[in-house]
Amino acid sequence: MAIPKPTLNIIGKANGVGLSRDLALLESALRESGYDVRVTKIDAAQARRRRSPWSQLLVRCALLRRRFFRRHPTDASINVMLEHVWSEYLSAADVNVAIPNPEWFDVHDRRMLGAIDVVWAKTAYTQQVFESHGSRVRYTGFDSDDRHDAAVPRHATFFHLAGKSSMKGTDRLLRVWARHPEWPVLTVVQHQADTNAPEIAAANIDRRVGYVDDGELRRLQNTSQFHLCLSLTEGWGHYIVEALGVGAITVTIDAAPMNELVTCDRGALVRHESVGAQRLATTYYFDEGHFEATVAGLLALTEAQRTQLSQNSRRWFLENQRTFPQRLREAVEALAESGA
Template sequence: MPVLNLIAWDNGVGLSRDLRLLATALEKAGYDVRLSPVGRGKLRKWSRPLRMHLRLTRERLMGGREHYPYDANIMLEHIRTEDIPFARRNFFVPNPEWCLWSDVSLLPRVDAVLTKTRHAETMFSEHGHRVAHVGFTSEDRYDPSVARDRCFFHLAGRSQNKGTQRLLELWRKHPEWPRLTVVQNPREAKLIEPAVANIDHRVDYIDDAELRRLQNAHWFHLCPSETEGFGHYLVEAMSVAAVAITTDAAPMNELVQANRGVLVDYASTGIQHLATTYFFDESVLEARVEQLLALSDDELKQIGRAARDWFLANDRGFSRRLRDALEPLLS
């Protein structure tokens, strides 16, 4: 059984979740999975390469080794050169919006790039490197016991790429619209002053049970992302059979399509590392909100069912896609 070592910064949010989801899928695919989370804190970050170098030196002084500890390293978000000598093969899983040009310069030192989106597949293929598309998955957050309201939900978290502030400002212009609930980390939150009656801006800690309830309690999930490495809050919205509204740009429109959600045109673009950022068109979003409010419950349920069906099919196929990609790379 091949031994795979997963390496990523254990940041307590997105990357920690990615480690857990990827480990579970690889285990289902029949691999022996080890985790090498990079601890938080500047001291640990800067001392880790030295510690890994000392480990390699110690092994060589003790007479070398007859085999590699791992059949492959799988490095998430950044290429960590200190880990490369410990595996027979090395693979990189990028998030383009956080992928540095220093990572691009290290691509020749890895055996393949495993991409979460077709958008990233195209991007890294253009660099002339071996690429295997595996996609990704998210947690299933569905709870059919929760009653659902025709209100709007926006899970901002700690991200600065979800169009949160522009969304809040737009909602303030429409006191006639239903309630918008925004969940945001206090470090990123900028409260609307004065407070608006139809905006519930939650900047305190919310436990997972309450977050799951909120995800299931809202028909509409506003996800106007500027860019995404994958898009967990989009996929979680589809997992609960809600109507996800997102930016009509890659990779967001790979996940949410017209038959299983709502797309909003972008008005302008920017750059963040390797990714293009897209800023939603406010007038188009206004029109989409009005259109959604006019839909019947049956029409909303049809969109929600299509979204959840896609989520379940994508989730079931993740382990198989990983196995199909890794088998020829490991042989």
Template sequence: MAKLRVITRDNGAGLSRDLAIVADVLRAGHQVAAVGLGRHRWRNHVYQWWTRAACRVRGRFDVQVSLERIYAPTLGCAARNLLIPNPEWFAPDWVALLPRFERVLCKTRHAETLFAQLGCATLYTGFTCADRFDPAVPRVPAFFHLAGRSTAKGTAVLLDTWARHPEWPPLTVVQRHRHARAAAVASNIVLHPGYLDDAVLRSLQNAHRFHICPSEAEGYGHSIAEAMSVGAVVLTTDAAPMNELVDADCGVLLACTPGAPMGLTQRHRVEAAAIEAGVARVLQLSEGQCSALGQAARARFLERDAAFRERLGTVLYEPPRLPTDALADTALPTAASVLS
């Protein structure tokens, strides 16, 4: 049984969920320490250097898995380092640290391509999210949008578009209080700013037949995958990696235009016309067609969930690709050259 550490920032959102998911999968065959660092920078620095010193006394971990963020002082605390990145949040300063990682485990094919271009040894694992399905909750022909803490979910254009269509069914929006608008912008928009009890959120996810997720960028797409898990009809952006999760067989894709760079990737904007076209299309679907799309979405979620757990569970049994010292001598291109 290997001794592992999984480390990231505990942000109370996507990274915290990722930490719990990865640690849970790896605990099936290994001894795992899950470390979530807080928002206080100086405390994080103290922890990183303390744990580096402690490893010299107690011995190193067999493997350390870094989620999204790279904490350089901790890389010497493990015989093998693995990285599970989110390309849109990958900082330019971290490119120089990539030779310290034996492999980059990629949530999406999009990420696999980006990190292969940087010269990394990549391995596609996929990813997963919590299964939110509750068949006891009746479905209603209304729309749901989970923005959470993110500012890259296309929420503003979605609200503006919905406000121009009072004839549309209700749209329920869950968004962090800091980013939420002070008041509902239309009579058919229900806004939930701030924290929602998880049971209430799960009920909302299951109650809404349609989930609309016009994301500008995603590392994986928890809100999209959770929508698929409840068997919703999912509308999302026709750009990577969003269209890796959803295709015409299990949802509806919204046309988009490329936007500004974001980390190693770029944003994609869904305009009002694309939202209008997507909503018009799903409102014309019969109940049987909606059910078929929802069932296909849930089946896709379950298939990918099982595949991810198997891939991540077996990756540590593979022999090391290269010693860390050998990897450290490998020259890599820069982030700028990949985006150019």
């Protein structure tokens, strides 16, 4: 059945960081395209029910008889589910879309993956992962907040935004930096330090652990010419894309999906020395020796070279921001044309 003017219900957790940004950015982009959009924020009880085998059995029964069931109060033409398959909503819309992060897509999600009509992939890596699991997948990419502030003076210093995540390679980064007192200042913003890791302090490490207000955070993001984003893996990578947005020369690991966002014409790529796995994602651990050589190479760049890399970063961010609503619109229209 065609969906000429779909109503979209975006479903996801609001965690105050990345997932909250996902909700807001997706809602804004879809509204920009003229769609009627609702947002359903998942609470703790709903998050627990997602993992309940009994709840999943009830959902399967509802899906089998969905035509005869009264719709959920948040009834919509299309459900768009962020990060997980929010199974209790599967029977509440004609079409179910998932926008997953492979590293958090767990066994409970995989059990319900067959009820998802199409996966919208933030990255080409996610597209490959879910195609390998037999899903119908469409690449949409994603977007991040524009943190650029041209009024802030830039300096040849380094910045690392760990936030609440344990997947940013922060502790290893600090250990390497502490071995190089000749390097410029590295500013690290971290929600909470790893209590199991040894304390690392050095004169050229400015470590901010705890709350940093948004104005100060934005200033710090714009102050440093170099951003270190050594993620083990990413579903999208807001802190990488925000780094590109402020025109930073961004350093990340030369592995998917990080090297989809950062290329050598707008940053630097560090080899990995070992790999692991987290749910559906491969994780990568940066090679410390190659990282040290990379930093030395960045410090040797001329001002003209730094300016060019910075301009390339900002240009990529703006183009991605411009085209994201268009990619979403085309994805919705494809559903309307196919009826699924």
